[in-house]
Amino acid sequence: MTVLALTLTAAIVALGLVAIGVGAADVDEATVLEVIGRRLGLIRGENVTELADRIVWELRLPRVLGALAVGASLALCGVILQSLTRNELADPYLLGISGGASTGAVAAIVFGVSVPFVPEHLTITGMAFAGALVALVVVLVLATGRSGTLPPGRTILAGVAVGQLATAFTSLAIMVFGERDAARTVLAWTFGSLAGVRWPSASVLVGAAAVVLILLVFATNTLDAFAFGETSALALGIDVTRARWTLLVTTALVTATAVAFVGQIGFVGLTVPHLIRIATGASHRTLLPLSALAGGALLLGADTVARTVRDGTEIPVGVVTAVIGAPVLVFLLRRQAARS
Amino acid sequence: MIRAENLSWGVPGRLIVQDISVAFPATGITAIIGPNGSGKTSLLHLVAGLRPPLSGRVWLGDRRLTELSPRGRARRIALVEQHPSTELDLSVRQVVELGRIPHAGGWPGARDPDRAAVEQAMAIAAVEPLVDRRWQTLSGGERQRVHLARALAQRPQVLLLDEPTNHLDLAHQIDFLERVRGLGMCTVAVLHDLDLAAAFCARVVVLDRGRVHAAGPIAETLTAELVGEVFQVRAAVTRTDRLRVLWSRS
Numbered sequence: 001m002t003v004l005a006l007t008l009t010a011a012i013v014a015l016g017l018v019a020i021g022v023g024a025a026d027v028d029e030a031t032v033l034e035v036i037g038r039r040l041g042l043i044r045g046e047n048v049t050e051l052a053d054r055i056v057w058e059l060r061l062p063r064v065l066g067a068l069a070v071g072a073s074l075a076l077c078g079v080i081l082q083s084l085t086r087n088e089l090a091d092p093y094l095l096g097i098s099g100g101a102s103t104g105a106v107a108a109i110v111f112g113v114s115v116p117f118v119p120e121h122l123t124i125t126g127m128a129f130a131g132a133l134v135a136l137v138v139v140l141v142l143a144t145g146r147s148g149t150l151p152p153g154r155t156i157l158a159g160v161a162v163g164q165l166a167t168a169f170t171s172l173a174i175m176v177f178g179e180r181d182a183a184r185t186v187l188a189w190t191f192g193s194l195a196g197v198r199w200p201s202a203s204v205l206v207g208a209a210a211v212v213l214i215l216l217v218f219a220t221n222t223l224d225a226f227a228f229g230e231t232s233a234l235a236l237g238i239d240v241t242r243a244r245w246t247l248l249v250t251t252a253l254v255t256a257t258a259v260a261f262v263g264q265i266g267f268v269g270l271t272v273p274h275l276i277r278i279a280t281g282a283s284h285r286t287l288l289p290l291s292a293l294a295g296g297a298l299l300l301g302a303d304t305v306a307r308t309v310r311d312g313t314e315i316p317v318g319v320v321t322a323v324i325g326a327p328v329l330v331f332l333l334r335r336q337a338a339r340s
Numbered sequence: 341m342i343r344a345e346n347l348s349w350g351v352p353g354r355l356i357v358q359d360i361s362v363a364f365p366a367t368g369i370t371a372i373i374g375p376n377g378s379g380k381t382s383l384l385h386l387v388a389g390l391r392p393p394l395s396g397r398v399w400l401g402d403r404r405l406t407e408l409s410p411r412g413r414a415r416r417i418a419l420v421e422q423h424p425s426t427e428l429d430l431s432v433r434q435v436v437e438l439g440r441i442p443h444a445g446g447w448p449g450a451r452d453p454d455r456a457a458v459e460q461a462m463a464i465a466a467v468e469p470l471v472d473r474r475w476q477t478l479s480g481g482e483r484q485r486v487h488l489a490r491a492l493a494q495r496p497q498v499l500l501l502d503e504p505t506n507h508l509d510l511a512h513q514i515d516f517l518e519r520v521r522g523l524g525m526c527t528v529a530v531l532h533d534l535d536l537a538a539a540f541c542a543r544v545v546v547l548d549r550g551r552v553h554a555a556g557p558i559a560e561t562l563t564a565e566l567v568g569e570v571f572q573v574r575a576a577v578t579r580t581d582r583l584r585v586l587w588s589r590s
Contacts, residue, residue, distance in 0.1 A: 278429075
């Protein structure tokens, strides 16, 4: 656990430095460190040019932090959903929660929903949250059997149905009511893009990820208790109804925050928890922090590839995570099939 | 020790447990027997406090079960389910340690004040040799013993077992029930095998269509007439070296 945690942290720092350096204008690592050092007041940094400062501090650093935060958030949501529904395929994307959130956010934007005295990005996040919650409840209601069970197959089918419907609505709304550059905007909402992340959005994303991680550390025993299902969790003294709804609403809120700023990004929440479980086991005491680290590292890597693989244009980050995640999904399906 | 008083429970349109009053003494095993769908598991879950009854109450000693917090309840009552299963790759030790969750403090990483509980529970259930095995690799009998150890790690006053001998071969059935009887604690076991019940249980509660058909010391209660009435099976109940239930086709 400790070794893996340190390795992941080191990887994140190294990857972060590289990510800040590369792009349309390359900045070498020494300059990156100088800019950050100067901004933090550690050095005087007289050699730092205004251009380097703008690129490193105002454009790339917030984007790197945003990627880490969103990756960590999505991975944590994946852990919660997989543990609570006892479904190894559960994640915010496959369960339609991301789709619902993007529908809410896009509806807020294209229909110009505004609430007096509430800042615009809070309105968008609020609408995204409402969308995520509606999608989650619809999926659970569709999938729950008469005896209150949640069969994995039906849950995923319901999630995919809701997610596809939400994505269709999102695309339609942007195409019909949106601005001229609609196709690009649709792409950003359905496959995710971190291109717009600056300090204000990065700090919200980092704050959300940190709050959730701290809350979840107190839920490790509760999540462990679900290992043998809800009856067993009840018998271990867990208030199952309260725990389930608190954690699911938290998941919806975190997903909505991420989607409101960077759109839907699939596969991070699905793959990361599995890889960590295979590496260090299913105990949430290790699973939660390591998934947060690995999720952050994965999305940071994916975003860096997304913005540098082609000169001049970015590819959507969700395309990169899908390229990594889809084979892992296939592997999981085969493993499940081999066991049954 | 634990006592049900006028318990009723059901799903919309159908009462599954109807007005059951029954007491389980502080030592020895009480068997709950009855045909499929007679409400055995539902009664066990009500007594465990897993679901609130529609009416009636459960007393643990002189306290009502609903006075206890869910965690407080789980520190006193442990349940071994019918088919505990998980897809997770857990070690035997991790499964047994689940039994310490009701005792764990709210702070993550807090020391368990009773760290011997897990070792002792594993010793009693004879799962020490399995401690590092993975759950998925265990046989049915081993899984059942691991969950007995998990339940004992809760340090309960009351042990509830739901068809604990299902899917075990005869030797493992006998071994499991001998082990449980050796604990000498208040135990309630839903059993299908009447002969096993006759051999290991001091008392019996017979359920039929959600009601108590009979209850009392097993030697007096479990008779050929009762088996005929409740199960529609012709049987002979004999007492040679021990109480035996022999059946023939009706």
